[in-house]
Every structure is written in C-alpha cells, then in structure tokens.
Amino acid sequence: LTGHRAVVIGVAFSPDGKMLVSGSDDKTVKLWTPEGKLLRTLQGHEAQVYGVAFSPDGKKVASASADTTAKIWSIDTSSSQSPITLTGHQSVVWGVAFSPDGKQLASASWDGTIKLWNVEDTTPKLLTTLTGHQAAILGVAFSPDGRMLASSSADNTIKLWQLKSGQPPYLAQTLTGHTTQVYGVTFSADSKMVASASADNTIKLWHPDGQLIRTLKGHDAVAYAVSISPDGKTIASASWDKTVKLWDQDGTLLTTLNGYDGRFWGISFSPDGQSIAAANEDKTVIVWNKNTVLNLNPLTYACQWVQDYLVTNTNLNSDDRRICDGHLSQN
Structure with missing residues (x-):
C-alpha cells in the first residue's frame, strides 16, 4: 500500500476486515482497502502519527501523535465532522486503544502516564490517569474481555491493570524479564495470553497472572510490534531487522518474511486471521496472505x-x- 510520504509506524485492521488504518511520520492517518485502494487521508495532527486503532464498531479511528494529542476521527465519508482532540499529556502520545465496548479510549505517552477517557459522546471526559511506570510508555492494549489493560514501557516492564466497573483501575501485575525497553504489547483473543515485543530483540508470551510462558528468539534487531492471530495459534512479530516473523504458539519459528528495504514497525492480523499487515520504514504497508506465506x-x-x-x-x-x-x- 503506497501513498504515505514518510515512515509508516502504526497499522490496524477494521473489525470487519474490510479496511486498514495506518499512521505515519508524514503526520497523516490513511484508510485503505486491504487490496491497496486508498479510501481517505485524515489530516490534522501537527507532528508524526504513531499508534492507530479502530473502534469496535468500526465507525471511528483513534490516532496517537508526537504533537502530544490523541485524536478520534469519524470514518463516515459523508461526515465533514472534525476530529475530537484529546489533550492533557505532557509529551509524545505513542499508543491508543479502544476498550472492547468502545466506551473508553486509553492513550499512552512518553510522559509516563496512561490516560483513560470516556469517549461515548462527542465531548470526551478524562476518567483517570494511571501512573507507576518509571519511563515512557510505548504501548497499550485492552484485553478482549474488558477486564485488563496492558501497558509496555521504556522501563523494561509490562504492567497489567485490573479494570472493574465502578472502581478505579488498579495495578494487578508487573511483568519483568525484558532487558531493555518494551515497545509492543497485545492480548490473545481469549484474554489468556499477553505478548510483548522488546528492543532486546525478543518476543515474550505471558500468562496474565505474571508467569512467563516462553521467549521467542530469532530477530537480529529491535522487535517493535507483535500481533496474535484470532485463533491464538500464530504470533506475528515486526522487527527493525527488516523482517516479519511468524511463530507457532509453542515457540516454533514458522517463517521469516524478508527481502524488504526498511525496518518494520507496526503489525496486525486481520479479524479472520488470514491476512497480516505490517508498517514499513519504506513508506508502505505490506499485506500478506498467511496461508500463502506459510505454504x-x-x-x-x-x-x-x-x-x-x-x-x-x-x-x-x-x-x-x-x-x-x-x-x-x-x-
């Protein structure tokens, strides 16, 4: 998918799999069909766009930017509605994630905080600010069952926050084992596994109770992002060694997708698990069919x-x- 004018950092599939969203250093958010047709370019950020996410109903997109804001965009092409801008972070906003019910948005920042926002209506409200990490926060993800929020940080840890309705979130676990900053974090579809991607070149798989399941080794540079297939059986990792690797849940390396000119940043499985999209330094998003590359x-x-x-x-x-x-x- 070509059209961005700078490095593409973030990528995500829509819940129905019919669209992709990408965020780039060119300050734009773009919407595409997986086949490569550019649908829309969303402009409004004043600096690089890092994380991007679709709302669970597929009607909105959130973006995180170096301009210290997160924005929520309506993707209705008939709407000329301006994006909603969330302000309050003191530094770069690196990641965004919608809660499974779509009512909340989490934003993760280099200021060391995660902010949780009520985004049910057009005037979002800050619900709470989570503190506890000792350095920049680089990734954020809700568990699909809505009970936990995971954050990954330059303090080398992943933190799991318990979410209970009517109660403030609280820190449930701190996952330690990575030897340097942790960029990507994600949950499996059944919420029973957490995967993290780190600048120590590894992917780690964890139980939400804090127990390390296994470490996936094979990248020769920063493992920047990780995605788990909907059936939980395949893990995809994107690395600055210019490869994407697919792993079996048991830790077996299935294949390495290489031959690309740029470092890989974001990665996302499609909802049906059949496609993998990765964001590349060469200004493109690359989409593969999983079965084709594995066979x-x-x-x-x-x-x-x-x-x-x-x-x-x-x-x-x-x-x-x-x-x-x-x-x-x-x-």
Whole structure:
C-alpha cells in the first residue's frame, strides 16, 4: 500500500476486515482497502502519527501523535465532522486503544502516564490517569474481555491493570524479564495470553497472572510490534531487522518474511486471521496472505524477491537468469 510520504509506524485492521488504518511520520492517518485502494487521508495532527486503532464498531479511528494529542476521527465519508482532540499529556502520545465496548479510549505517552477517557459522546471526559511506570510508555492494549489493560514501557516492564466497573483501575501485575525497553504489547483473543515485543530483540508470551510462558528468539534487531492471530495459534512479530516473523504458539519459528528495504514497525492480523499487515520504514504497508506465506517453499519465496533482479540485471548470463525457473508461478 503506497501513498504515505514518510515512515509508516502504526497499522490496524477494521473489525470487519474490510479496511486498514495506518499512521505515519508524514503526520497523516490513511484508510485503505486491504487490496491497496486508498479510501481517505485524515489530516490534522501537527507532528508524526504513531499508534492507530479502530473502534469496535468500526465507525471511528483513534490516532496517537508526537504533537502530544490523541485524536478520534469519524470514518463516515459523508461526515465533514472534525476530529475530537484529546489533550492533557505532557509529551509524545505513542499508543491508543479502544476498550472492547468502545466506551473508553486509553492513550499512552512518553510522559509516563496512561490516560483513560470516556469517549461515548462527542465531548470526551478524562476518567483517570494511571501512573507507576518509571519511563515512557510505548504501548497499550485492552484485553478482549474488558477486564485488563496492558501497558509496555521504556522501563523494561509490562504492567497489567485490573479494570472493574465502578472502581478505579488498579495495578494487578508487573511483568519483568525484558532487558531493555518494551515497545509492543497485545492480548490473545481469549484474554489468556499477553505478548510483548522488546528492543532486546525478543518476543515474550505471558500468562496474565505474571508467569512467563516462553521467549521467542530469532530477530537480529529491535522487535517493535507483535500481533496474535484470532485463533491464538500464530504470533506475528515486526522487527527493525527488516523482517516479519511468524511463530507457532509453542515457540516454533514458522517463517521469516524478508527481502524488504526498511525496518518494520507496526503489525496486525486481520479479524479472520488470514491476512497480516505490517508498517514499513519504506513508506508502505505490506499485506500478506498467511496461508500463502506459510505454504511457500523457501526457495520459491527467495525467488519471488529476486525475480526483478534476474530479469533486469545486465551482468547475468542466460543460465543464471533461469535459476528460478519452476519456482515461480507464471502469471
């Protein structure tokens, strides 16, 4: 998906899987079809856009920005409604997440706080500010059952906050084990597993009670983002080593998607689990079909990304040009 003018940081599928939202250093939020058609460009942030999220009903998008605000946009194309702007953070807002019922939005900031907002109507209200992290907060996620909020931080920890209606949120667990900042955090669809992505190059899988399940090792640089397939069986990780890796829940590396020029930032599974979208430093969002990439012979995969080189490089002899014959489907 091409159209952004700078690094793409955040990406998310809509709940029905028919749209993607992306946020970029070019200060814009873009809405796309998964096939690559640009639907809308949302402009209004005064600095880079980092995290993006769809509301559970698919009618709104939230964005987090270096301009210290979060914004909520209506995606109704017939509406000329201005975005709602949430102000109050003292520094960059890095992540946003809607609660499963769509009534609340969490914003995570470099100021070390998470703010919870009531966003049921057009005048959002700050409900509470969660403090406890010792450094910038880099990621935030609600559990699908609505009972917990997870935050990931540059203090090397993930914190799990208990949410009970009518009561203020309280800190339930601090997950320790990463050796440097934790960028991404997400829950499995059944809310029984938390995954975290860290600058220590690893992905960690945790029980919400704080127990470490396993550590996924294989990236050669920062693991920036992580997403769990809806059935809980596949974990996708995006890394600054310019690869996306797919892992089995038991820790087995299933495949590595490589051959790209830029570092990967955000990553998202589609709601049906069949597609994976990743945000790249090369100003694009890349969408793969999970079954296609998992069933590819490694040689077929390698041949796909040297295909143009074999055709266009004038230094190759005719035998070398045919090295991939039989490994590429003829279109």
